[in-house]
Amino acid sequence: MDQVGLYPVLFTSVALFMIGAAGVLSRRNALIVLMCIELMLNSVNLAFVGFARHLGQADGHVFAIFVMAVAAAEAAVGLALVILLFRHKASVDLENFTMLKG
Amino acid sequence: MNPALLSLVPLFPLLGVIVIALLNRRASRLVAGGIATAMVGLSALVSFWTLWTLVSSHGQTPMLYTRLYQWISVGHLHVDIAFLADPLSAVMMCVVTGVGALIHLYSIGYMDDPADADSTWRFFAYMNLFVFAMLLLVMGDNFLLMFVGWEGVGLCSYLLIGFWYTNTDFAKAGKKAFIANRVGDFSFLLGVFMLFWALGDQATLTFAQLQDTLVAQPQLVGGSGGTLVTAIALLLFGGATGKSAQIPLFVWLPDAMAGPTPVSALIHAATMVTSGIYMICRLNFLFVMSPVAMGVIATIGALTAFFAATVALTQTDIKKVLAYSTVSQLGYMFLGVGVGAFTAGTFHLITHAFFKALLFLGAGAVIHSLHHQQDMRHMGGLLKYMKITGVTMIVAWLAIIGFPGFSGFFSKDEILWLTFSANPAQIALFGPEFPLPKILWIIGAVTAVLTAFYMSRLIFLTFFGDYRGGHSDADAAADGHGHGHAPPHEVSPLMWVPLAALALLAMGGGLINLPHWLPSGEMSGGLHHFLAPVFANSAPYLSFDGADESLEMPIMGITLVMVFIAVMVPWFLYLKKPGDLDETRRELVPDLLYRGSLNKWWIDELYQAAIIGPILVGSRHFLWAIVDAQLIDGAVNGVASAMSGLSSGYSRFIQDGRVQTYALVLAAGAAVLVFAFAVGG
CATH class of the missing domain: 1.20.58 (Methane Monooxygenase Hydroxylase; Chain G, domain 1)
Structure with missing residues (x-):
């Protein structure tokens, strides 16, 4: 592990973030969108841990733990929302939910 | 204390x-x-x-x-x-x-x-x-606090002129007063701004500091006689013409008689209208630095005094006569301060406050007693019915025409004498050699004669002769009911006690500044010595040695004789009644002059045609129809309709209801920002 520098870690983090963001913006299935959000959160975790190792400080590790806890809570809320959406329209396809349109 | x-x-x-x-x-x-x-x-x-x-x-x-x-x-x-x-x-x-x-x-x-x-x-x-x-x-x-008061008195004047605001004419008179005053106030403000600007680093609004600064460094305002100080002084004087009803802004004061009579006495005779005089006296050290401005003040004062007196000759409304008389007397005060006789101007301000307040209050008592009758043609013989009011009014009359011994005699005489003897260089409107003081003295003396005429006319028409109101004792008795038409009666003590007090002041007011030719010892020139420190800094600019002092008595004598004749003429015309009054008048005075005086020389009509009319037309057809309705409203409505068209026609697709589209726009925006930071450093 000592051989891996900061940059490979950051590249991996950015790549994961981009993949997640692309998924959030383009996928129609609400479950996939939720998974992509998890992906983005975890890419941030990776960046936190990478910086923490590079700077030799524990702050980043602490933040990663916090993010995981928040992500777990978010996943629970998100899944509950998806279930409600499904009950409403018998679908989890986001194309069907355009009620914000004025 | x-x-x-x-x-x-x-x-x-x-x-x-x-x-x-x-x-x-x-x-x-x-x-x-x-x-x-x-x-x-x-x-x-x-x-x-x-x-x-x-x-x-x-x-x-x-x-x-x-x-x-x-x-x-x-x-x-x-x-x-x-x-x-x-x-x-x-x-x-x-x-x-x-x-x-x-x-x-x-x-x-x-x-x-x-x-x-x-x-x-x-x-x-x-x-x-x-x-x-x-x-x-x-x-x-300081100037700011003075200006607060300056605007405050204007506001109260407006409120009180329009006190009976349900009468449209009265409300209009209030507005006229306010607007005319505002024109003057604007000029006053410009003067203060210009003074402030001229002083630069030394700028101050406090009178004492201003005096020290100007005395030490007159070059800040262009030195004595400079253009800058003349401009400042004239702008400040412009404010005084509004507040103190001088040409050209005097038109509001006669109309201001719409207010209750005590208001006319307090605001439009004794106090507010004198604030212009006070302001010039307060800033005497500034005004004396500009002989041109002093000349303008003295000339405007003399012309106003003369002009208003000619109008007062023929007015039939008792309050209108007093209003024009006030304008005329204010003109005297400006003549006084204009020639540099600040003490004399202040002295006349004080005595005028006494006798003119008394005249207004006496007129008010008459009007009150006659149930709002203000036309002198329906008065007459009131001395019989209202002894106290009549006697006090006669005292005021003697004071204003300058009967020897009464207050107005001393103050008016001092103004006229100092005008006569003023050094022409200190009112150099037409150059330092031009005999302006002598000309102004002639105007002032003629005005004194006119004053004696119209005031005697007022007193004779009101208090002497026979009662012409048609409701004398006999009528009232025959009337039987007499509701609101009882014969004239003396007013209550609440009203005549102030009259009596003011009559004492109008009689003895001259004691505060007895002239030097009276053997009065320490009493001589009391006010002059008292006020001397205030005017100390202007003294070096002024001199009154233009004439031999031995001329003073003959000049006063001439004035007195003329005034006496001016009193006899109305006595002859209105009391002796040698014939039909209208006929006599037609024989004596050209019709044009009479109608001119009666119609106030058509000044209101002139202003209406030359200033108010064009402003109204310009406002209605240009400022309102074009600038407001088209330019301003057009710009506002145009922006609104452009935005609404843009939104419904072109940008509506952005709001499609899909959260992902919103997120995409957000992300794109964030990307642009990140890119901008990355490139811009």
């Missing part, structure tokens, strides 16, 4: 306003009037105490000063809420509160019309507010 007590002087009337306004309808005429009179009376006591402190110290205490708090502090500029009582302010304070208290007392008796019962509190609240504002004007130690 502790200087801190000075703040009590304006505080009492302010307290009166607050109390009366809080009581409003619950305060009857007697309660509201009682509070108002008591407050101004207390204020007067403190003022007299102040004056006594200054007089009795014989120059040991040059002034009293108290600072309430710092109002504005920006850089080098400091403006305080501070009151100043130097000899000039103290004299003004005493005139304002002393005459004011008497007029307040009189008003309790005068405002007894049952139709006004619900609004009398408003009258007294405004009157007290006026006294408060006037005291700010004369006591403020």
Whole structure:
């Protein structure tokens, strides 16, 4: 592990973030969108841990733990929302939910 | 006296306003009037105490000063809420509160019309507010505080002229007064701004500092006789022409007679209209630096005095005669201060406050007694019915025409004599050699004759001869019912006590400044010596040695003879009645002159045609129809309709209801920002 520098870690983090963001913006299935959000959160975790190792400080590790806890809570809320959406329209396809349109 | 007590002087009337306004309808005429009179009376006591402190110290205490708090502090500029009582302010304070208290007392008796019962509190609240504002004007130690008072008295004047605002003409008269005053106030403000700008780093708004600065560094305003100081002085004088009803802004004062008569006495005769004189006296050190401006002031004053006197000759409304007489007498005061006779101007201001307030209050008593009859053609012989009013009015008449021994005699004579003997160089409107003082003296002397004529006409038509109201004793008895048409009767003591007090002042007011030719010892020139420190810095600019002093007595004699003749003419015309009055008049006076005087030389019509009409037309057809309706409204409506068109036509697709689209726009925006930071560094 000592051989891996900061940059490979950051590249991996950015790549994961981009993949997640692309998924959030383009996928129609609400479950996939939720998974992509998890992906983005975890890419941030990776960046936190990478910086923490590079700077030799524990702050980043602490933040990663916090993010995981928040992500777990978010996943629970998100899944509950998806279930409600499904009950409403018998679908989890986001194309069907355009009620914000004025 | 502790200087801190000075703040009590304006505080009492302010307290009166607050109390009366809080009581409003619950305060009857007697309660509201009682509070108002008591407050101004207390204020007067403190003022007299102040004056006594200054007089009795014989120059040991040059002034009293108290600072309430710092109002504005920006850089080098400091403006305080501070009151100043130097000899000039103290004299003004005493005139304002002393005459004011008497007029307040009189008003309790005068405002007894049952139709006004619900609004009398408003009258007294405004009157007290006026006294408060006037005291700010004369006591403020800087331009800003003076300007607050300056605008405040204008506001109260407007409110009180339009006191019976349900009458459209009265409301219009109020507006006219306010607008004419605003024109002057604008000029005054410009003058203050220009002075402030000219002083640069030394800029100050405090009178004392300003005086020190200008005396030490006259070059800041272009030196004596400079263009800059002339411009400043003329702009400030422009403000005075509005407030003190001089050509060209005097037109509001005759119309201001729409207000209740005590208002005319207090505001439009004794106090507010003299604030222009006060301002020039206060800034005498500035005005004397510009001989041209002094010449303009003296000339405008003399012309106004003459012009207004010619109009007063033929007016039939008793209050209109007094209004034009006031304009005329104010002209005398400006003539006085214009030629540099600041003490004489102030002296005439004081005596005029006494006798003109008395004339107005006496006219008010007559009007009150005759049930709102103001036309002198329906009066006559009232001395028989109203002895006290009649006698006091006769005293005032003798004072204003300058009967020897009465107050007006001394003050008018001093102005005329100093005008005659003024050095032409100090009023160099047409160059330092032009004999302007002599010309102005002739105008002033002719005006004195006209004054004697129209005032005698007023007195003879009102108090002598036979009663022409058609409701004499016999008529009333025959009438039987006489509701509201009872014969004229003497007014209540509430009204005649102030009349009697003012009559004493109008008679003895000359004692404060007896002329040097009277063997009066220490009494001689009392006011002159008292005010000398205030005018000390202008003294080097002025000299009155232009004529031999031995001429003074002959000149006064000539004036007196002319005045005597001017009194005899109306006596002959109106009392002896050699024939039909209209016929006699037609024989004696060209018709054009008579109609010109009767119609105020068509000045109102001229202003209407030359200024007000074009402004109205320009406003309606250009400013309203084009600038407002098309340019301004067009711009506002255009922006709104452009936005609504843009939104519904082109940008609507952005809001499709899909959260992912919103997120995409957000992300794209964030990407642009990140890119911009990355590239821009």
